[in-house]
Amino acid sequence: MNPALTINNLSVEAQDTLLLDIFSLNIPSGEKVTIAGQSGSGKSTLLRCIMGFMLPSSGTIEIFGERLDADTVWRLRGKMAYVAQEPELGEGIVRDALQHPFTYKINRGTAYSESKAVELFERFQLNASFLEKDICSLSGGEKQRIALVIALSLERPLLLLDEAASALDSTSKKAVREYLCQCDALTILSVSHDIRDFSLSESIVTLPSAGKGVVT
């Protein structure tokens, strides 16, 4: 079986600055990996490269055995879900934000289930009344949990979390961690500047400030 994610000698440069230097990583399907590192060590850059938002200067990325390039990126984005540190949910009420991704052609095979969304809300210490809330009135922590519910609703096999629990209180953080850890089939790559704060497994990769990966 192909690994969920394979990164080979990835280097990223932008405006003559080295953001990530010869980084390699292999994540088998279903594993949860946390990448730790200080601010500026290239954690978010790595996730942006995996999503195809940034181009590496060298190296390759494979997702479920398929190499990420300009032709495959559109299909491969359909296998990943990404939760940003400060998620942008658009305008309107929370229900709109939950339903909107299901209007995209690639997601039409997956039906939007409000009962599933509400179940996840409750797991993450939110209640069903949040569906009617105006997105503008949400706190950072609420936005993070709702973005996570959207990502999980899409039923993608690979989940990328960029400091996705940074604004959560300890109870919500615990609830999110427990839920994600029990999703056996789901591969998760989570980045965090502080692994004591939010880590999903023993599998931790530390990025030094130079951006060169060391597997611990």
Place this chain on the structure above:
Amino acid sequence: MNATDITFAQLLAGYSLLLFPMGFFLWYGVSLIHETLVSILRMTVQLLFVGFYLQLVFQWNNPWINFIWIAVMVAVADASIVRNCGLRIRLFVFPLAAALFAGVLIPLLIFLLVIIRPDPVLDARYVIPIAGMILGNCLRADIVGIKGFYEGIARREKIYLAALSAGATLQEACLSFMREALEAALRPTIATMATIGIVSLPGMMTGVILGGANPMTAIKYQIAIMLAIFSGTAITVVLAIFLTMRRCFTPYGILDKDVFQKK
């Protein structure tokens, strides 16, 4: 009946109207005197040249010459839009020219072939002013729409990337920005249509009345030209965005930052 001609001596007397703004500028120390004089000189020279050329174009009344005249107007409008949008000329100049041609020619042909039906149908007296009015009025709206689309994506990149990460195609991710661009471009024309005739007498209507037509004919012309302007603006904005999208986004769907001129 034709409009009463103005002699050059009479026109010169018209410049006396400048005494009021210039007097105010002097009195209040507004530093616009030099700029005003340059602008007025430019306006006078440009319009005299255009008047001279148009006299010839109307005399020749040749469809090909009319087309070349429209092409020149489109080229000038094209350069003006790209410069005012702060966008890279090499990326926009040709797709925008194609969009402007479509945005002018489609409403113009419907105006001539379906609404007015002059004989000959491509009479310079109709083709040139109507094309000029459509293009001139589209210009501002096109700047608002095209600039709004690209700046909107650059400014709210997070929303755009969130759509891509949820699996949106380029068109799907751009949809809300396209919607906003069209709204911003067309809203002023919609507002103008709602108040036209009450707040002000529009240019074309005034021209037709001065040309000796009765007010009802002038109103019909004005309604038709407003519809042509509205339609031309919508066609130009949508086509310009659609035709430039391929060049302005990377194959990964990310907006190329080189789209904007360096400040």
